[in-house]
Amino acid sequence: MSKKVIEVSDLTKKFGSFTAVDHISFNVEEGEIFGFLGANGAGKTTAMQMLCGISMPTAGEGTVAGYDIIRENELIKRNIGYMSQKFSLYEDLKVWENIRLFGGIYGLSGKEIALKTDILLKKLDFEKERNTLVKYLPLGWKQKLAFSVAIFHEPEIVFLDEPTGGVDPAMRRQFWEMIYDASDRGITVFVTTHYMDEAEYCNRVSIMVDGRIEALDSPSELRRQFKAETMDEVFRKLARKAERGLK
Amino acid sequence: MIEVKDLHKSYGKSGKKNALNGISFTVEDGEIFGVIGPDGAGKSTLFRILASLILPDSGSAIMNRYDIVKDYRKIRQIIGYMPGKFSLYQDLSVEENLKFFATLFGTTIEENYHLIKDIYQQIEPFKNRRAGALSGGMKQKLALSCALIHKPEILILDEPTTGVDPVSRKEFWDMLARLKEQGITILLSTAYMDEAGRCDRIALIREGKFIASDTPKGIIDKFTESLWAVEGSRMSAILHELRNHEGIKRSFAFGDKIHITVDDDLQIDELKQYLLDKEFSDVKIASIEPTVEDCFMALTSK
Numbered sequence: 384m385s386k387k388v389i390e391v392s393d394l395t396k397k398f399g400s401f402t403a404v405d406h407i408s409f410n411v412e413e414g415e416i417f418g419f420l421g422a423n424g425a426g427k428t429t430a431m432q433m434l435c436g437i438s439m440p441t442a443g444e445g446t447v448a449g450y451d452i453i454r455e456n457e458l459i460k461r462n463i464g465y466m467s468q469k470f471s472l473y474e475d476l477k478v479w480e481n482i483r484l485f486g487g488i489y490g491l492s493g494k495e496i497a498l499k500t501d502i503l504l505k506k507l508d509f510e511k512e513r514n515t516l517v518k519y520l521p522l523g524w525k526q527k528l529a530f531s532v533a534i535f536h537e538p539e540i541v542f543l544d545e546p547t548g549g550v551d552p553a554m555r556r557q558f559w560e561m562i563y564d565a566s567d568r569g570i571t572v573f574v575t576t577h578y579m580d581e582a583e584y585c586n587r588v589s590i591m592v593d594g595r596i597e598a599l600d601s602p603s604e605l606r607r608q609f610k611a612e613t614m615d616e617v618f619r620k621l622a623r624k625a626e627r628g629l630k
Numbered sequence: 631m632i633e634v635k636d637l638h639k640s641y642g643k644s645g646k647k648n649a650l651n652g653i654s655f656t657v658e659d660g661e662i663f664g665v666i667g668p669d670g671a672g673k674s675t676l677f678r679i680l681a682s683l684i685l686p687d688s689g690s691a692i693m694n695r696y697d698i699v700k701d702y703r704k705i706r707q708i709i710g711y712m713p714g715k716f717s718l719y720q721d722l723s724v725e726e727n728l729k730f731f732a733t734l735f736g737t738t739i740e741e742n743y744h745l746i747k748d749i750y751q752q753i754e755p756f757k758n759r760r761a762g763a764l765s766g767g768m769k770q771k772l773a774l775s776c777a778l779i780h781k782p783e784i785l786i787l788d789e790p791t792t793g794v795d796p797v798s799r800k801e802f803w804d805m806l807a808r809l810k811e812q813g814i815t816i817l818l819s820t821a822y823m824d825e826a827g828r829c830d831r832i833a834l835i836r837e838g839k840f841i842a843s844d845t846p847k848g849i850i851d852k853f854t855e856s857l858w859a860v861e862g863s864r865m866s867a868i869l870h871e872l873r874n875h876e877g878i879k880r881s882f883a884f885g886d887k888i889h890i891t892v893d894d895d896l897q898i899d900e901l902k903q904y905l906l907d908k909e910f911s912d913v914k915i916a917s918i919e920p921t922v923e924d925c926f927m928a929l930t931s932k
Contacts, residue, residue: 422795424765468793522669549714549792549821551668552923553930556882563866577795578822580885602886613885615796622797 386413388540388571389434391445391452396429396438403429405594406443411587413539416562416572418582418602421591422622427575428544430591434573435542436460448539461489464533464541464570468548471529474518478509481517482532489536503531523554530561540571547576559584579615590618592625632657632680632784632817637689639675639838649675650686651838657817657831659694662810665819666826666926667835673819674714676835677788680817681711694783694815707735710782712773714789720762724753724772727761728779735780745812746775749805767798774805785809787818791825803828823923832922834929841929846922853920853928855879856894859887862905862913871908875901880931889924 389411396404404426411417421427432438434447436456444451450458472481479500486496504510507527517525526546534541543562547555559581562572574585582588582602589599598605598621602614611617632655639650649672657663665673678684680691682702690697696704718727725739728750732739743750753771756764761772770790777785791799803825806816818829826832826846833843842849862868869888872881877896881888892901898915905913920928 422797423767423793545793549669549789551671551821551930552823552926553882554668559883577793577799579796580883583886584883606886618796619800622795625797 387411387446388413388415388449389417389445389447389573391434391447392443394430394433394443394445394452395441396426396433397441402594404433404440407591407594407596408443409589409596409599411540411571411573413571414566414569415587416566416574416585418585418588419573419575419591420582420588420618421575422625425591425625426594427591431542431544431573431575434459435463435465462538464536464538465544466529466533466541466546467544468546472517472525472532475516477514477516478504478520478528479513481528482535485532486535491536499535503535507531523550523558526550526554526558527561530558530565534565534570538570540573541565543572543574545575545577547578547581555581579613579618582614582618588614590621592621597621597624631659631692631694632663632815633692634680635690637676637679637691638687639672639679639684640687648838650679652689653835653838653840654689655833655840655843657815659815660810660813661830662806662816662818662828664826664829664832665817665835666821666823666832666922667819668930669821671835672838673835674788675838677711677786677817677819681709681786682706683711707780708783710777710780710785712777712785712787712790714792716769716773718761718769718773718776721760723758723760724764725757727772728775731776732779737780739779742779742781745781745809746778748808749778750775766793767795770794770798770802774802778809782814784815784817787816789819789821791820791822799825823921823926826922834926836930842925849922849925850920853925855891855928856896857918857920857924858890858892858898858901858915859884859918860890860913860915861887862910864910868905868910868913871905871910875904877901880927882927884923889918889927891928 387410392408393406394404395406407430419427433440433452436452436459447459448462482500483496504513530546547558566572587601588605589596605617609617609620611620635654637650637653640648653676667673679686680698682698682705685699693705694708698705728739749771753768791802810816831845832849833840860868865888869881869883872878872890877893879891881890902913902915
């Protein structure tokens with residue numbers, strides 16, 4: 384049995400009388416690519432914030448990267464990677480400055496950062512852009528750089544919040560090849576997306592409806608279970624059950 | 631009708647970055663015209679020019695008989711524009727935002743309620759909530775309501791469905807179809823290839839130029855290469871292997887399958903055997919019809 388990088392049970396978050404996340408339980412194994420799907424407003428972001436140690440659960444318990452999400456949330460923050468669609472990089476810093484900053488935040492030495500920066504820029508074919516301000520990079524490039532920065536410190540797990548929103552089809556596929564690379568190196572990938580073709584690229588997928596996880600399995604198993612041709616169909620069948628008007 | 635002729639625009643010192651490199655097209659009344667392409671290809675620049683927010687370096691555009699430069703005041707009355715970034719007042723409530731935009735254009739919510747009814751009814755229960763506290767799908771609905779409240783003749787929507795889930799996206803498109811029925815011309819951009827099929831005509835944009843423009847069917851008909859779908863249990867490894875095969879021009883993951891464009895003299899059984907020799911035993915290969923996404927991948931990989 385391989386190691387579990389995420390293990391949560393009955394994780395719940397209430398805001399007043401509103402239950403944003405309603406007793407969710409699941410595990411994610413080391414090196415797995417785990418797709419975390421759900422409609423807008425289903426509770427994905429709230430759940431992810433609890434897993435990253437940013438938000439305290441109202442009830443439930445669990446561990447991420449071996450740390451307790453309630454008592455050791457500061458340690459979680461230090462030992463995971465996180466990338467969101469919006470605020471991943473500083474637009475007014477150059478490419479190398481962003482890498483330097485995040486490397487420093489995650490406690491790498493100056494020497495380590497310099498060495499790894501060269502390797503990274505070469506691998507991304509980004510050497511020409513070393514001194515470019517991030518705001519001048521096309522979105523697809525930014526996202527590739529942001530992902531590389533999020534795993535620069537070789538975390539056990541990286542959380543990707545809609546990393547490919549608005550990115551063109553060719554770039555999206557290059558991005559997913561980077562995800563596969565990371566997963567091959569043993570980094571666990573936890574990813575949200577609204578592209579259902581990308582759901583197929585995950586080892587397992589969970590679908591949230593109204594704060595609960597209504598389905599969790601491999602894409603092929605889910606398609607079989609819901610008698611659907613595509614993940615898009617699976618998603619629609621489940622989301623139709625949603626009662627929250629918060630779309 | 632929208633008539634765009636040879637638009638050019640560059641940014642930066644001495645025009646270093648060309649955003650638009652000569653774009654021409656027309657959109658008929660009541661048409662849904664989709665501009666599809668990667669980020670940075672020039673979609674937003676094009677839309678900002680047509681919305682009279684920035685000036686082109688050269689070229690011209692007429693929107694329902696008004697010139698985008700000379701008649702900019704008129705343009706602003708007849709278009710509804712929804713920018714890519716959520717641009718409503720976060721600290722105003724849903725209803726206050728809508729009222730604000732109605733007042734700005736000298737109208738009232740009541741006067742044009744019929745236009746926004748379908749959309750606005752879904753967010754009306756939350757009309758006292760601050761716009762900043764809405765979920766993604768609801769923000770889109772409010773933004774569309776605000777862009778419609780002055781009864782525009784032309785709607786310009788810049789990536790209206792980015793970050794919106796598949797169910798809400800479908801609802802959004804159903805609303806656009808109803809607006810089209812009312813005779814509103816719609817110009818929009820999207821990164822979702824499956825939405826291309828819901829447009830009357832589409833243009834694929836790359837590096838500030840349209841590389842193709844036609845009906846979705848017309849675009850697909852122009853794809854003349856042989857396209858196959860491959861499936862098996864170890865997709866990532868199969869993809870890797872396919873990239874080493876000389877008879878395969880392009881290969882990429884496509885949901886649960888891999889799509890490959892092959893040389894005409896390659897046979898399906900031949901490729902199956904090739905993969906079998908590499909110990910991929912459960913591989914299925916079938917000839918398929920291309921989608922708009924296949925066309926896009928083909929056009930952009932050249």
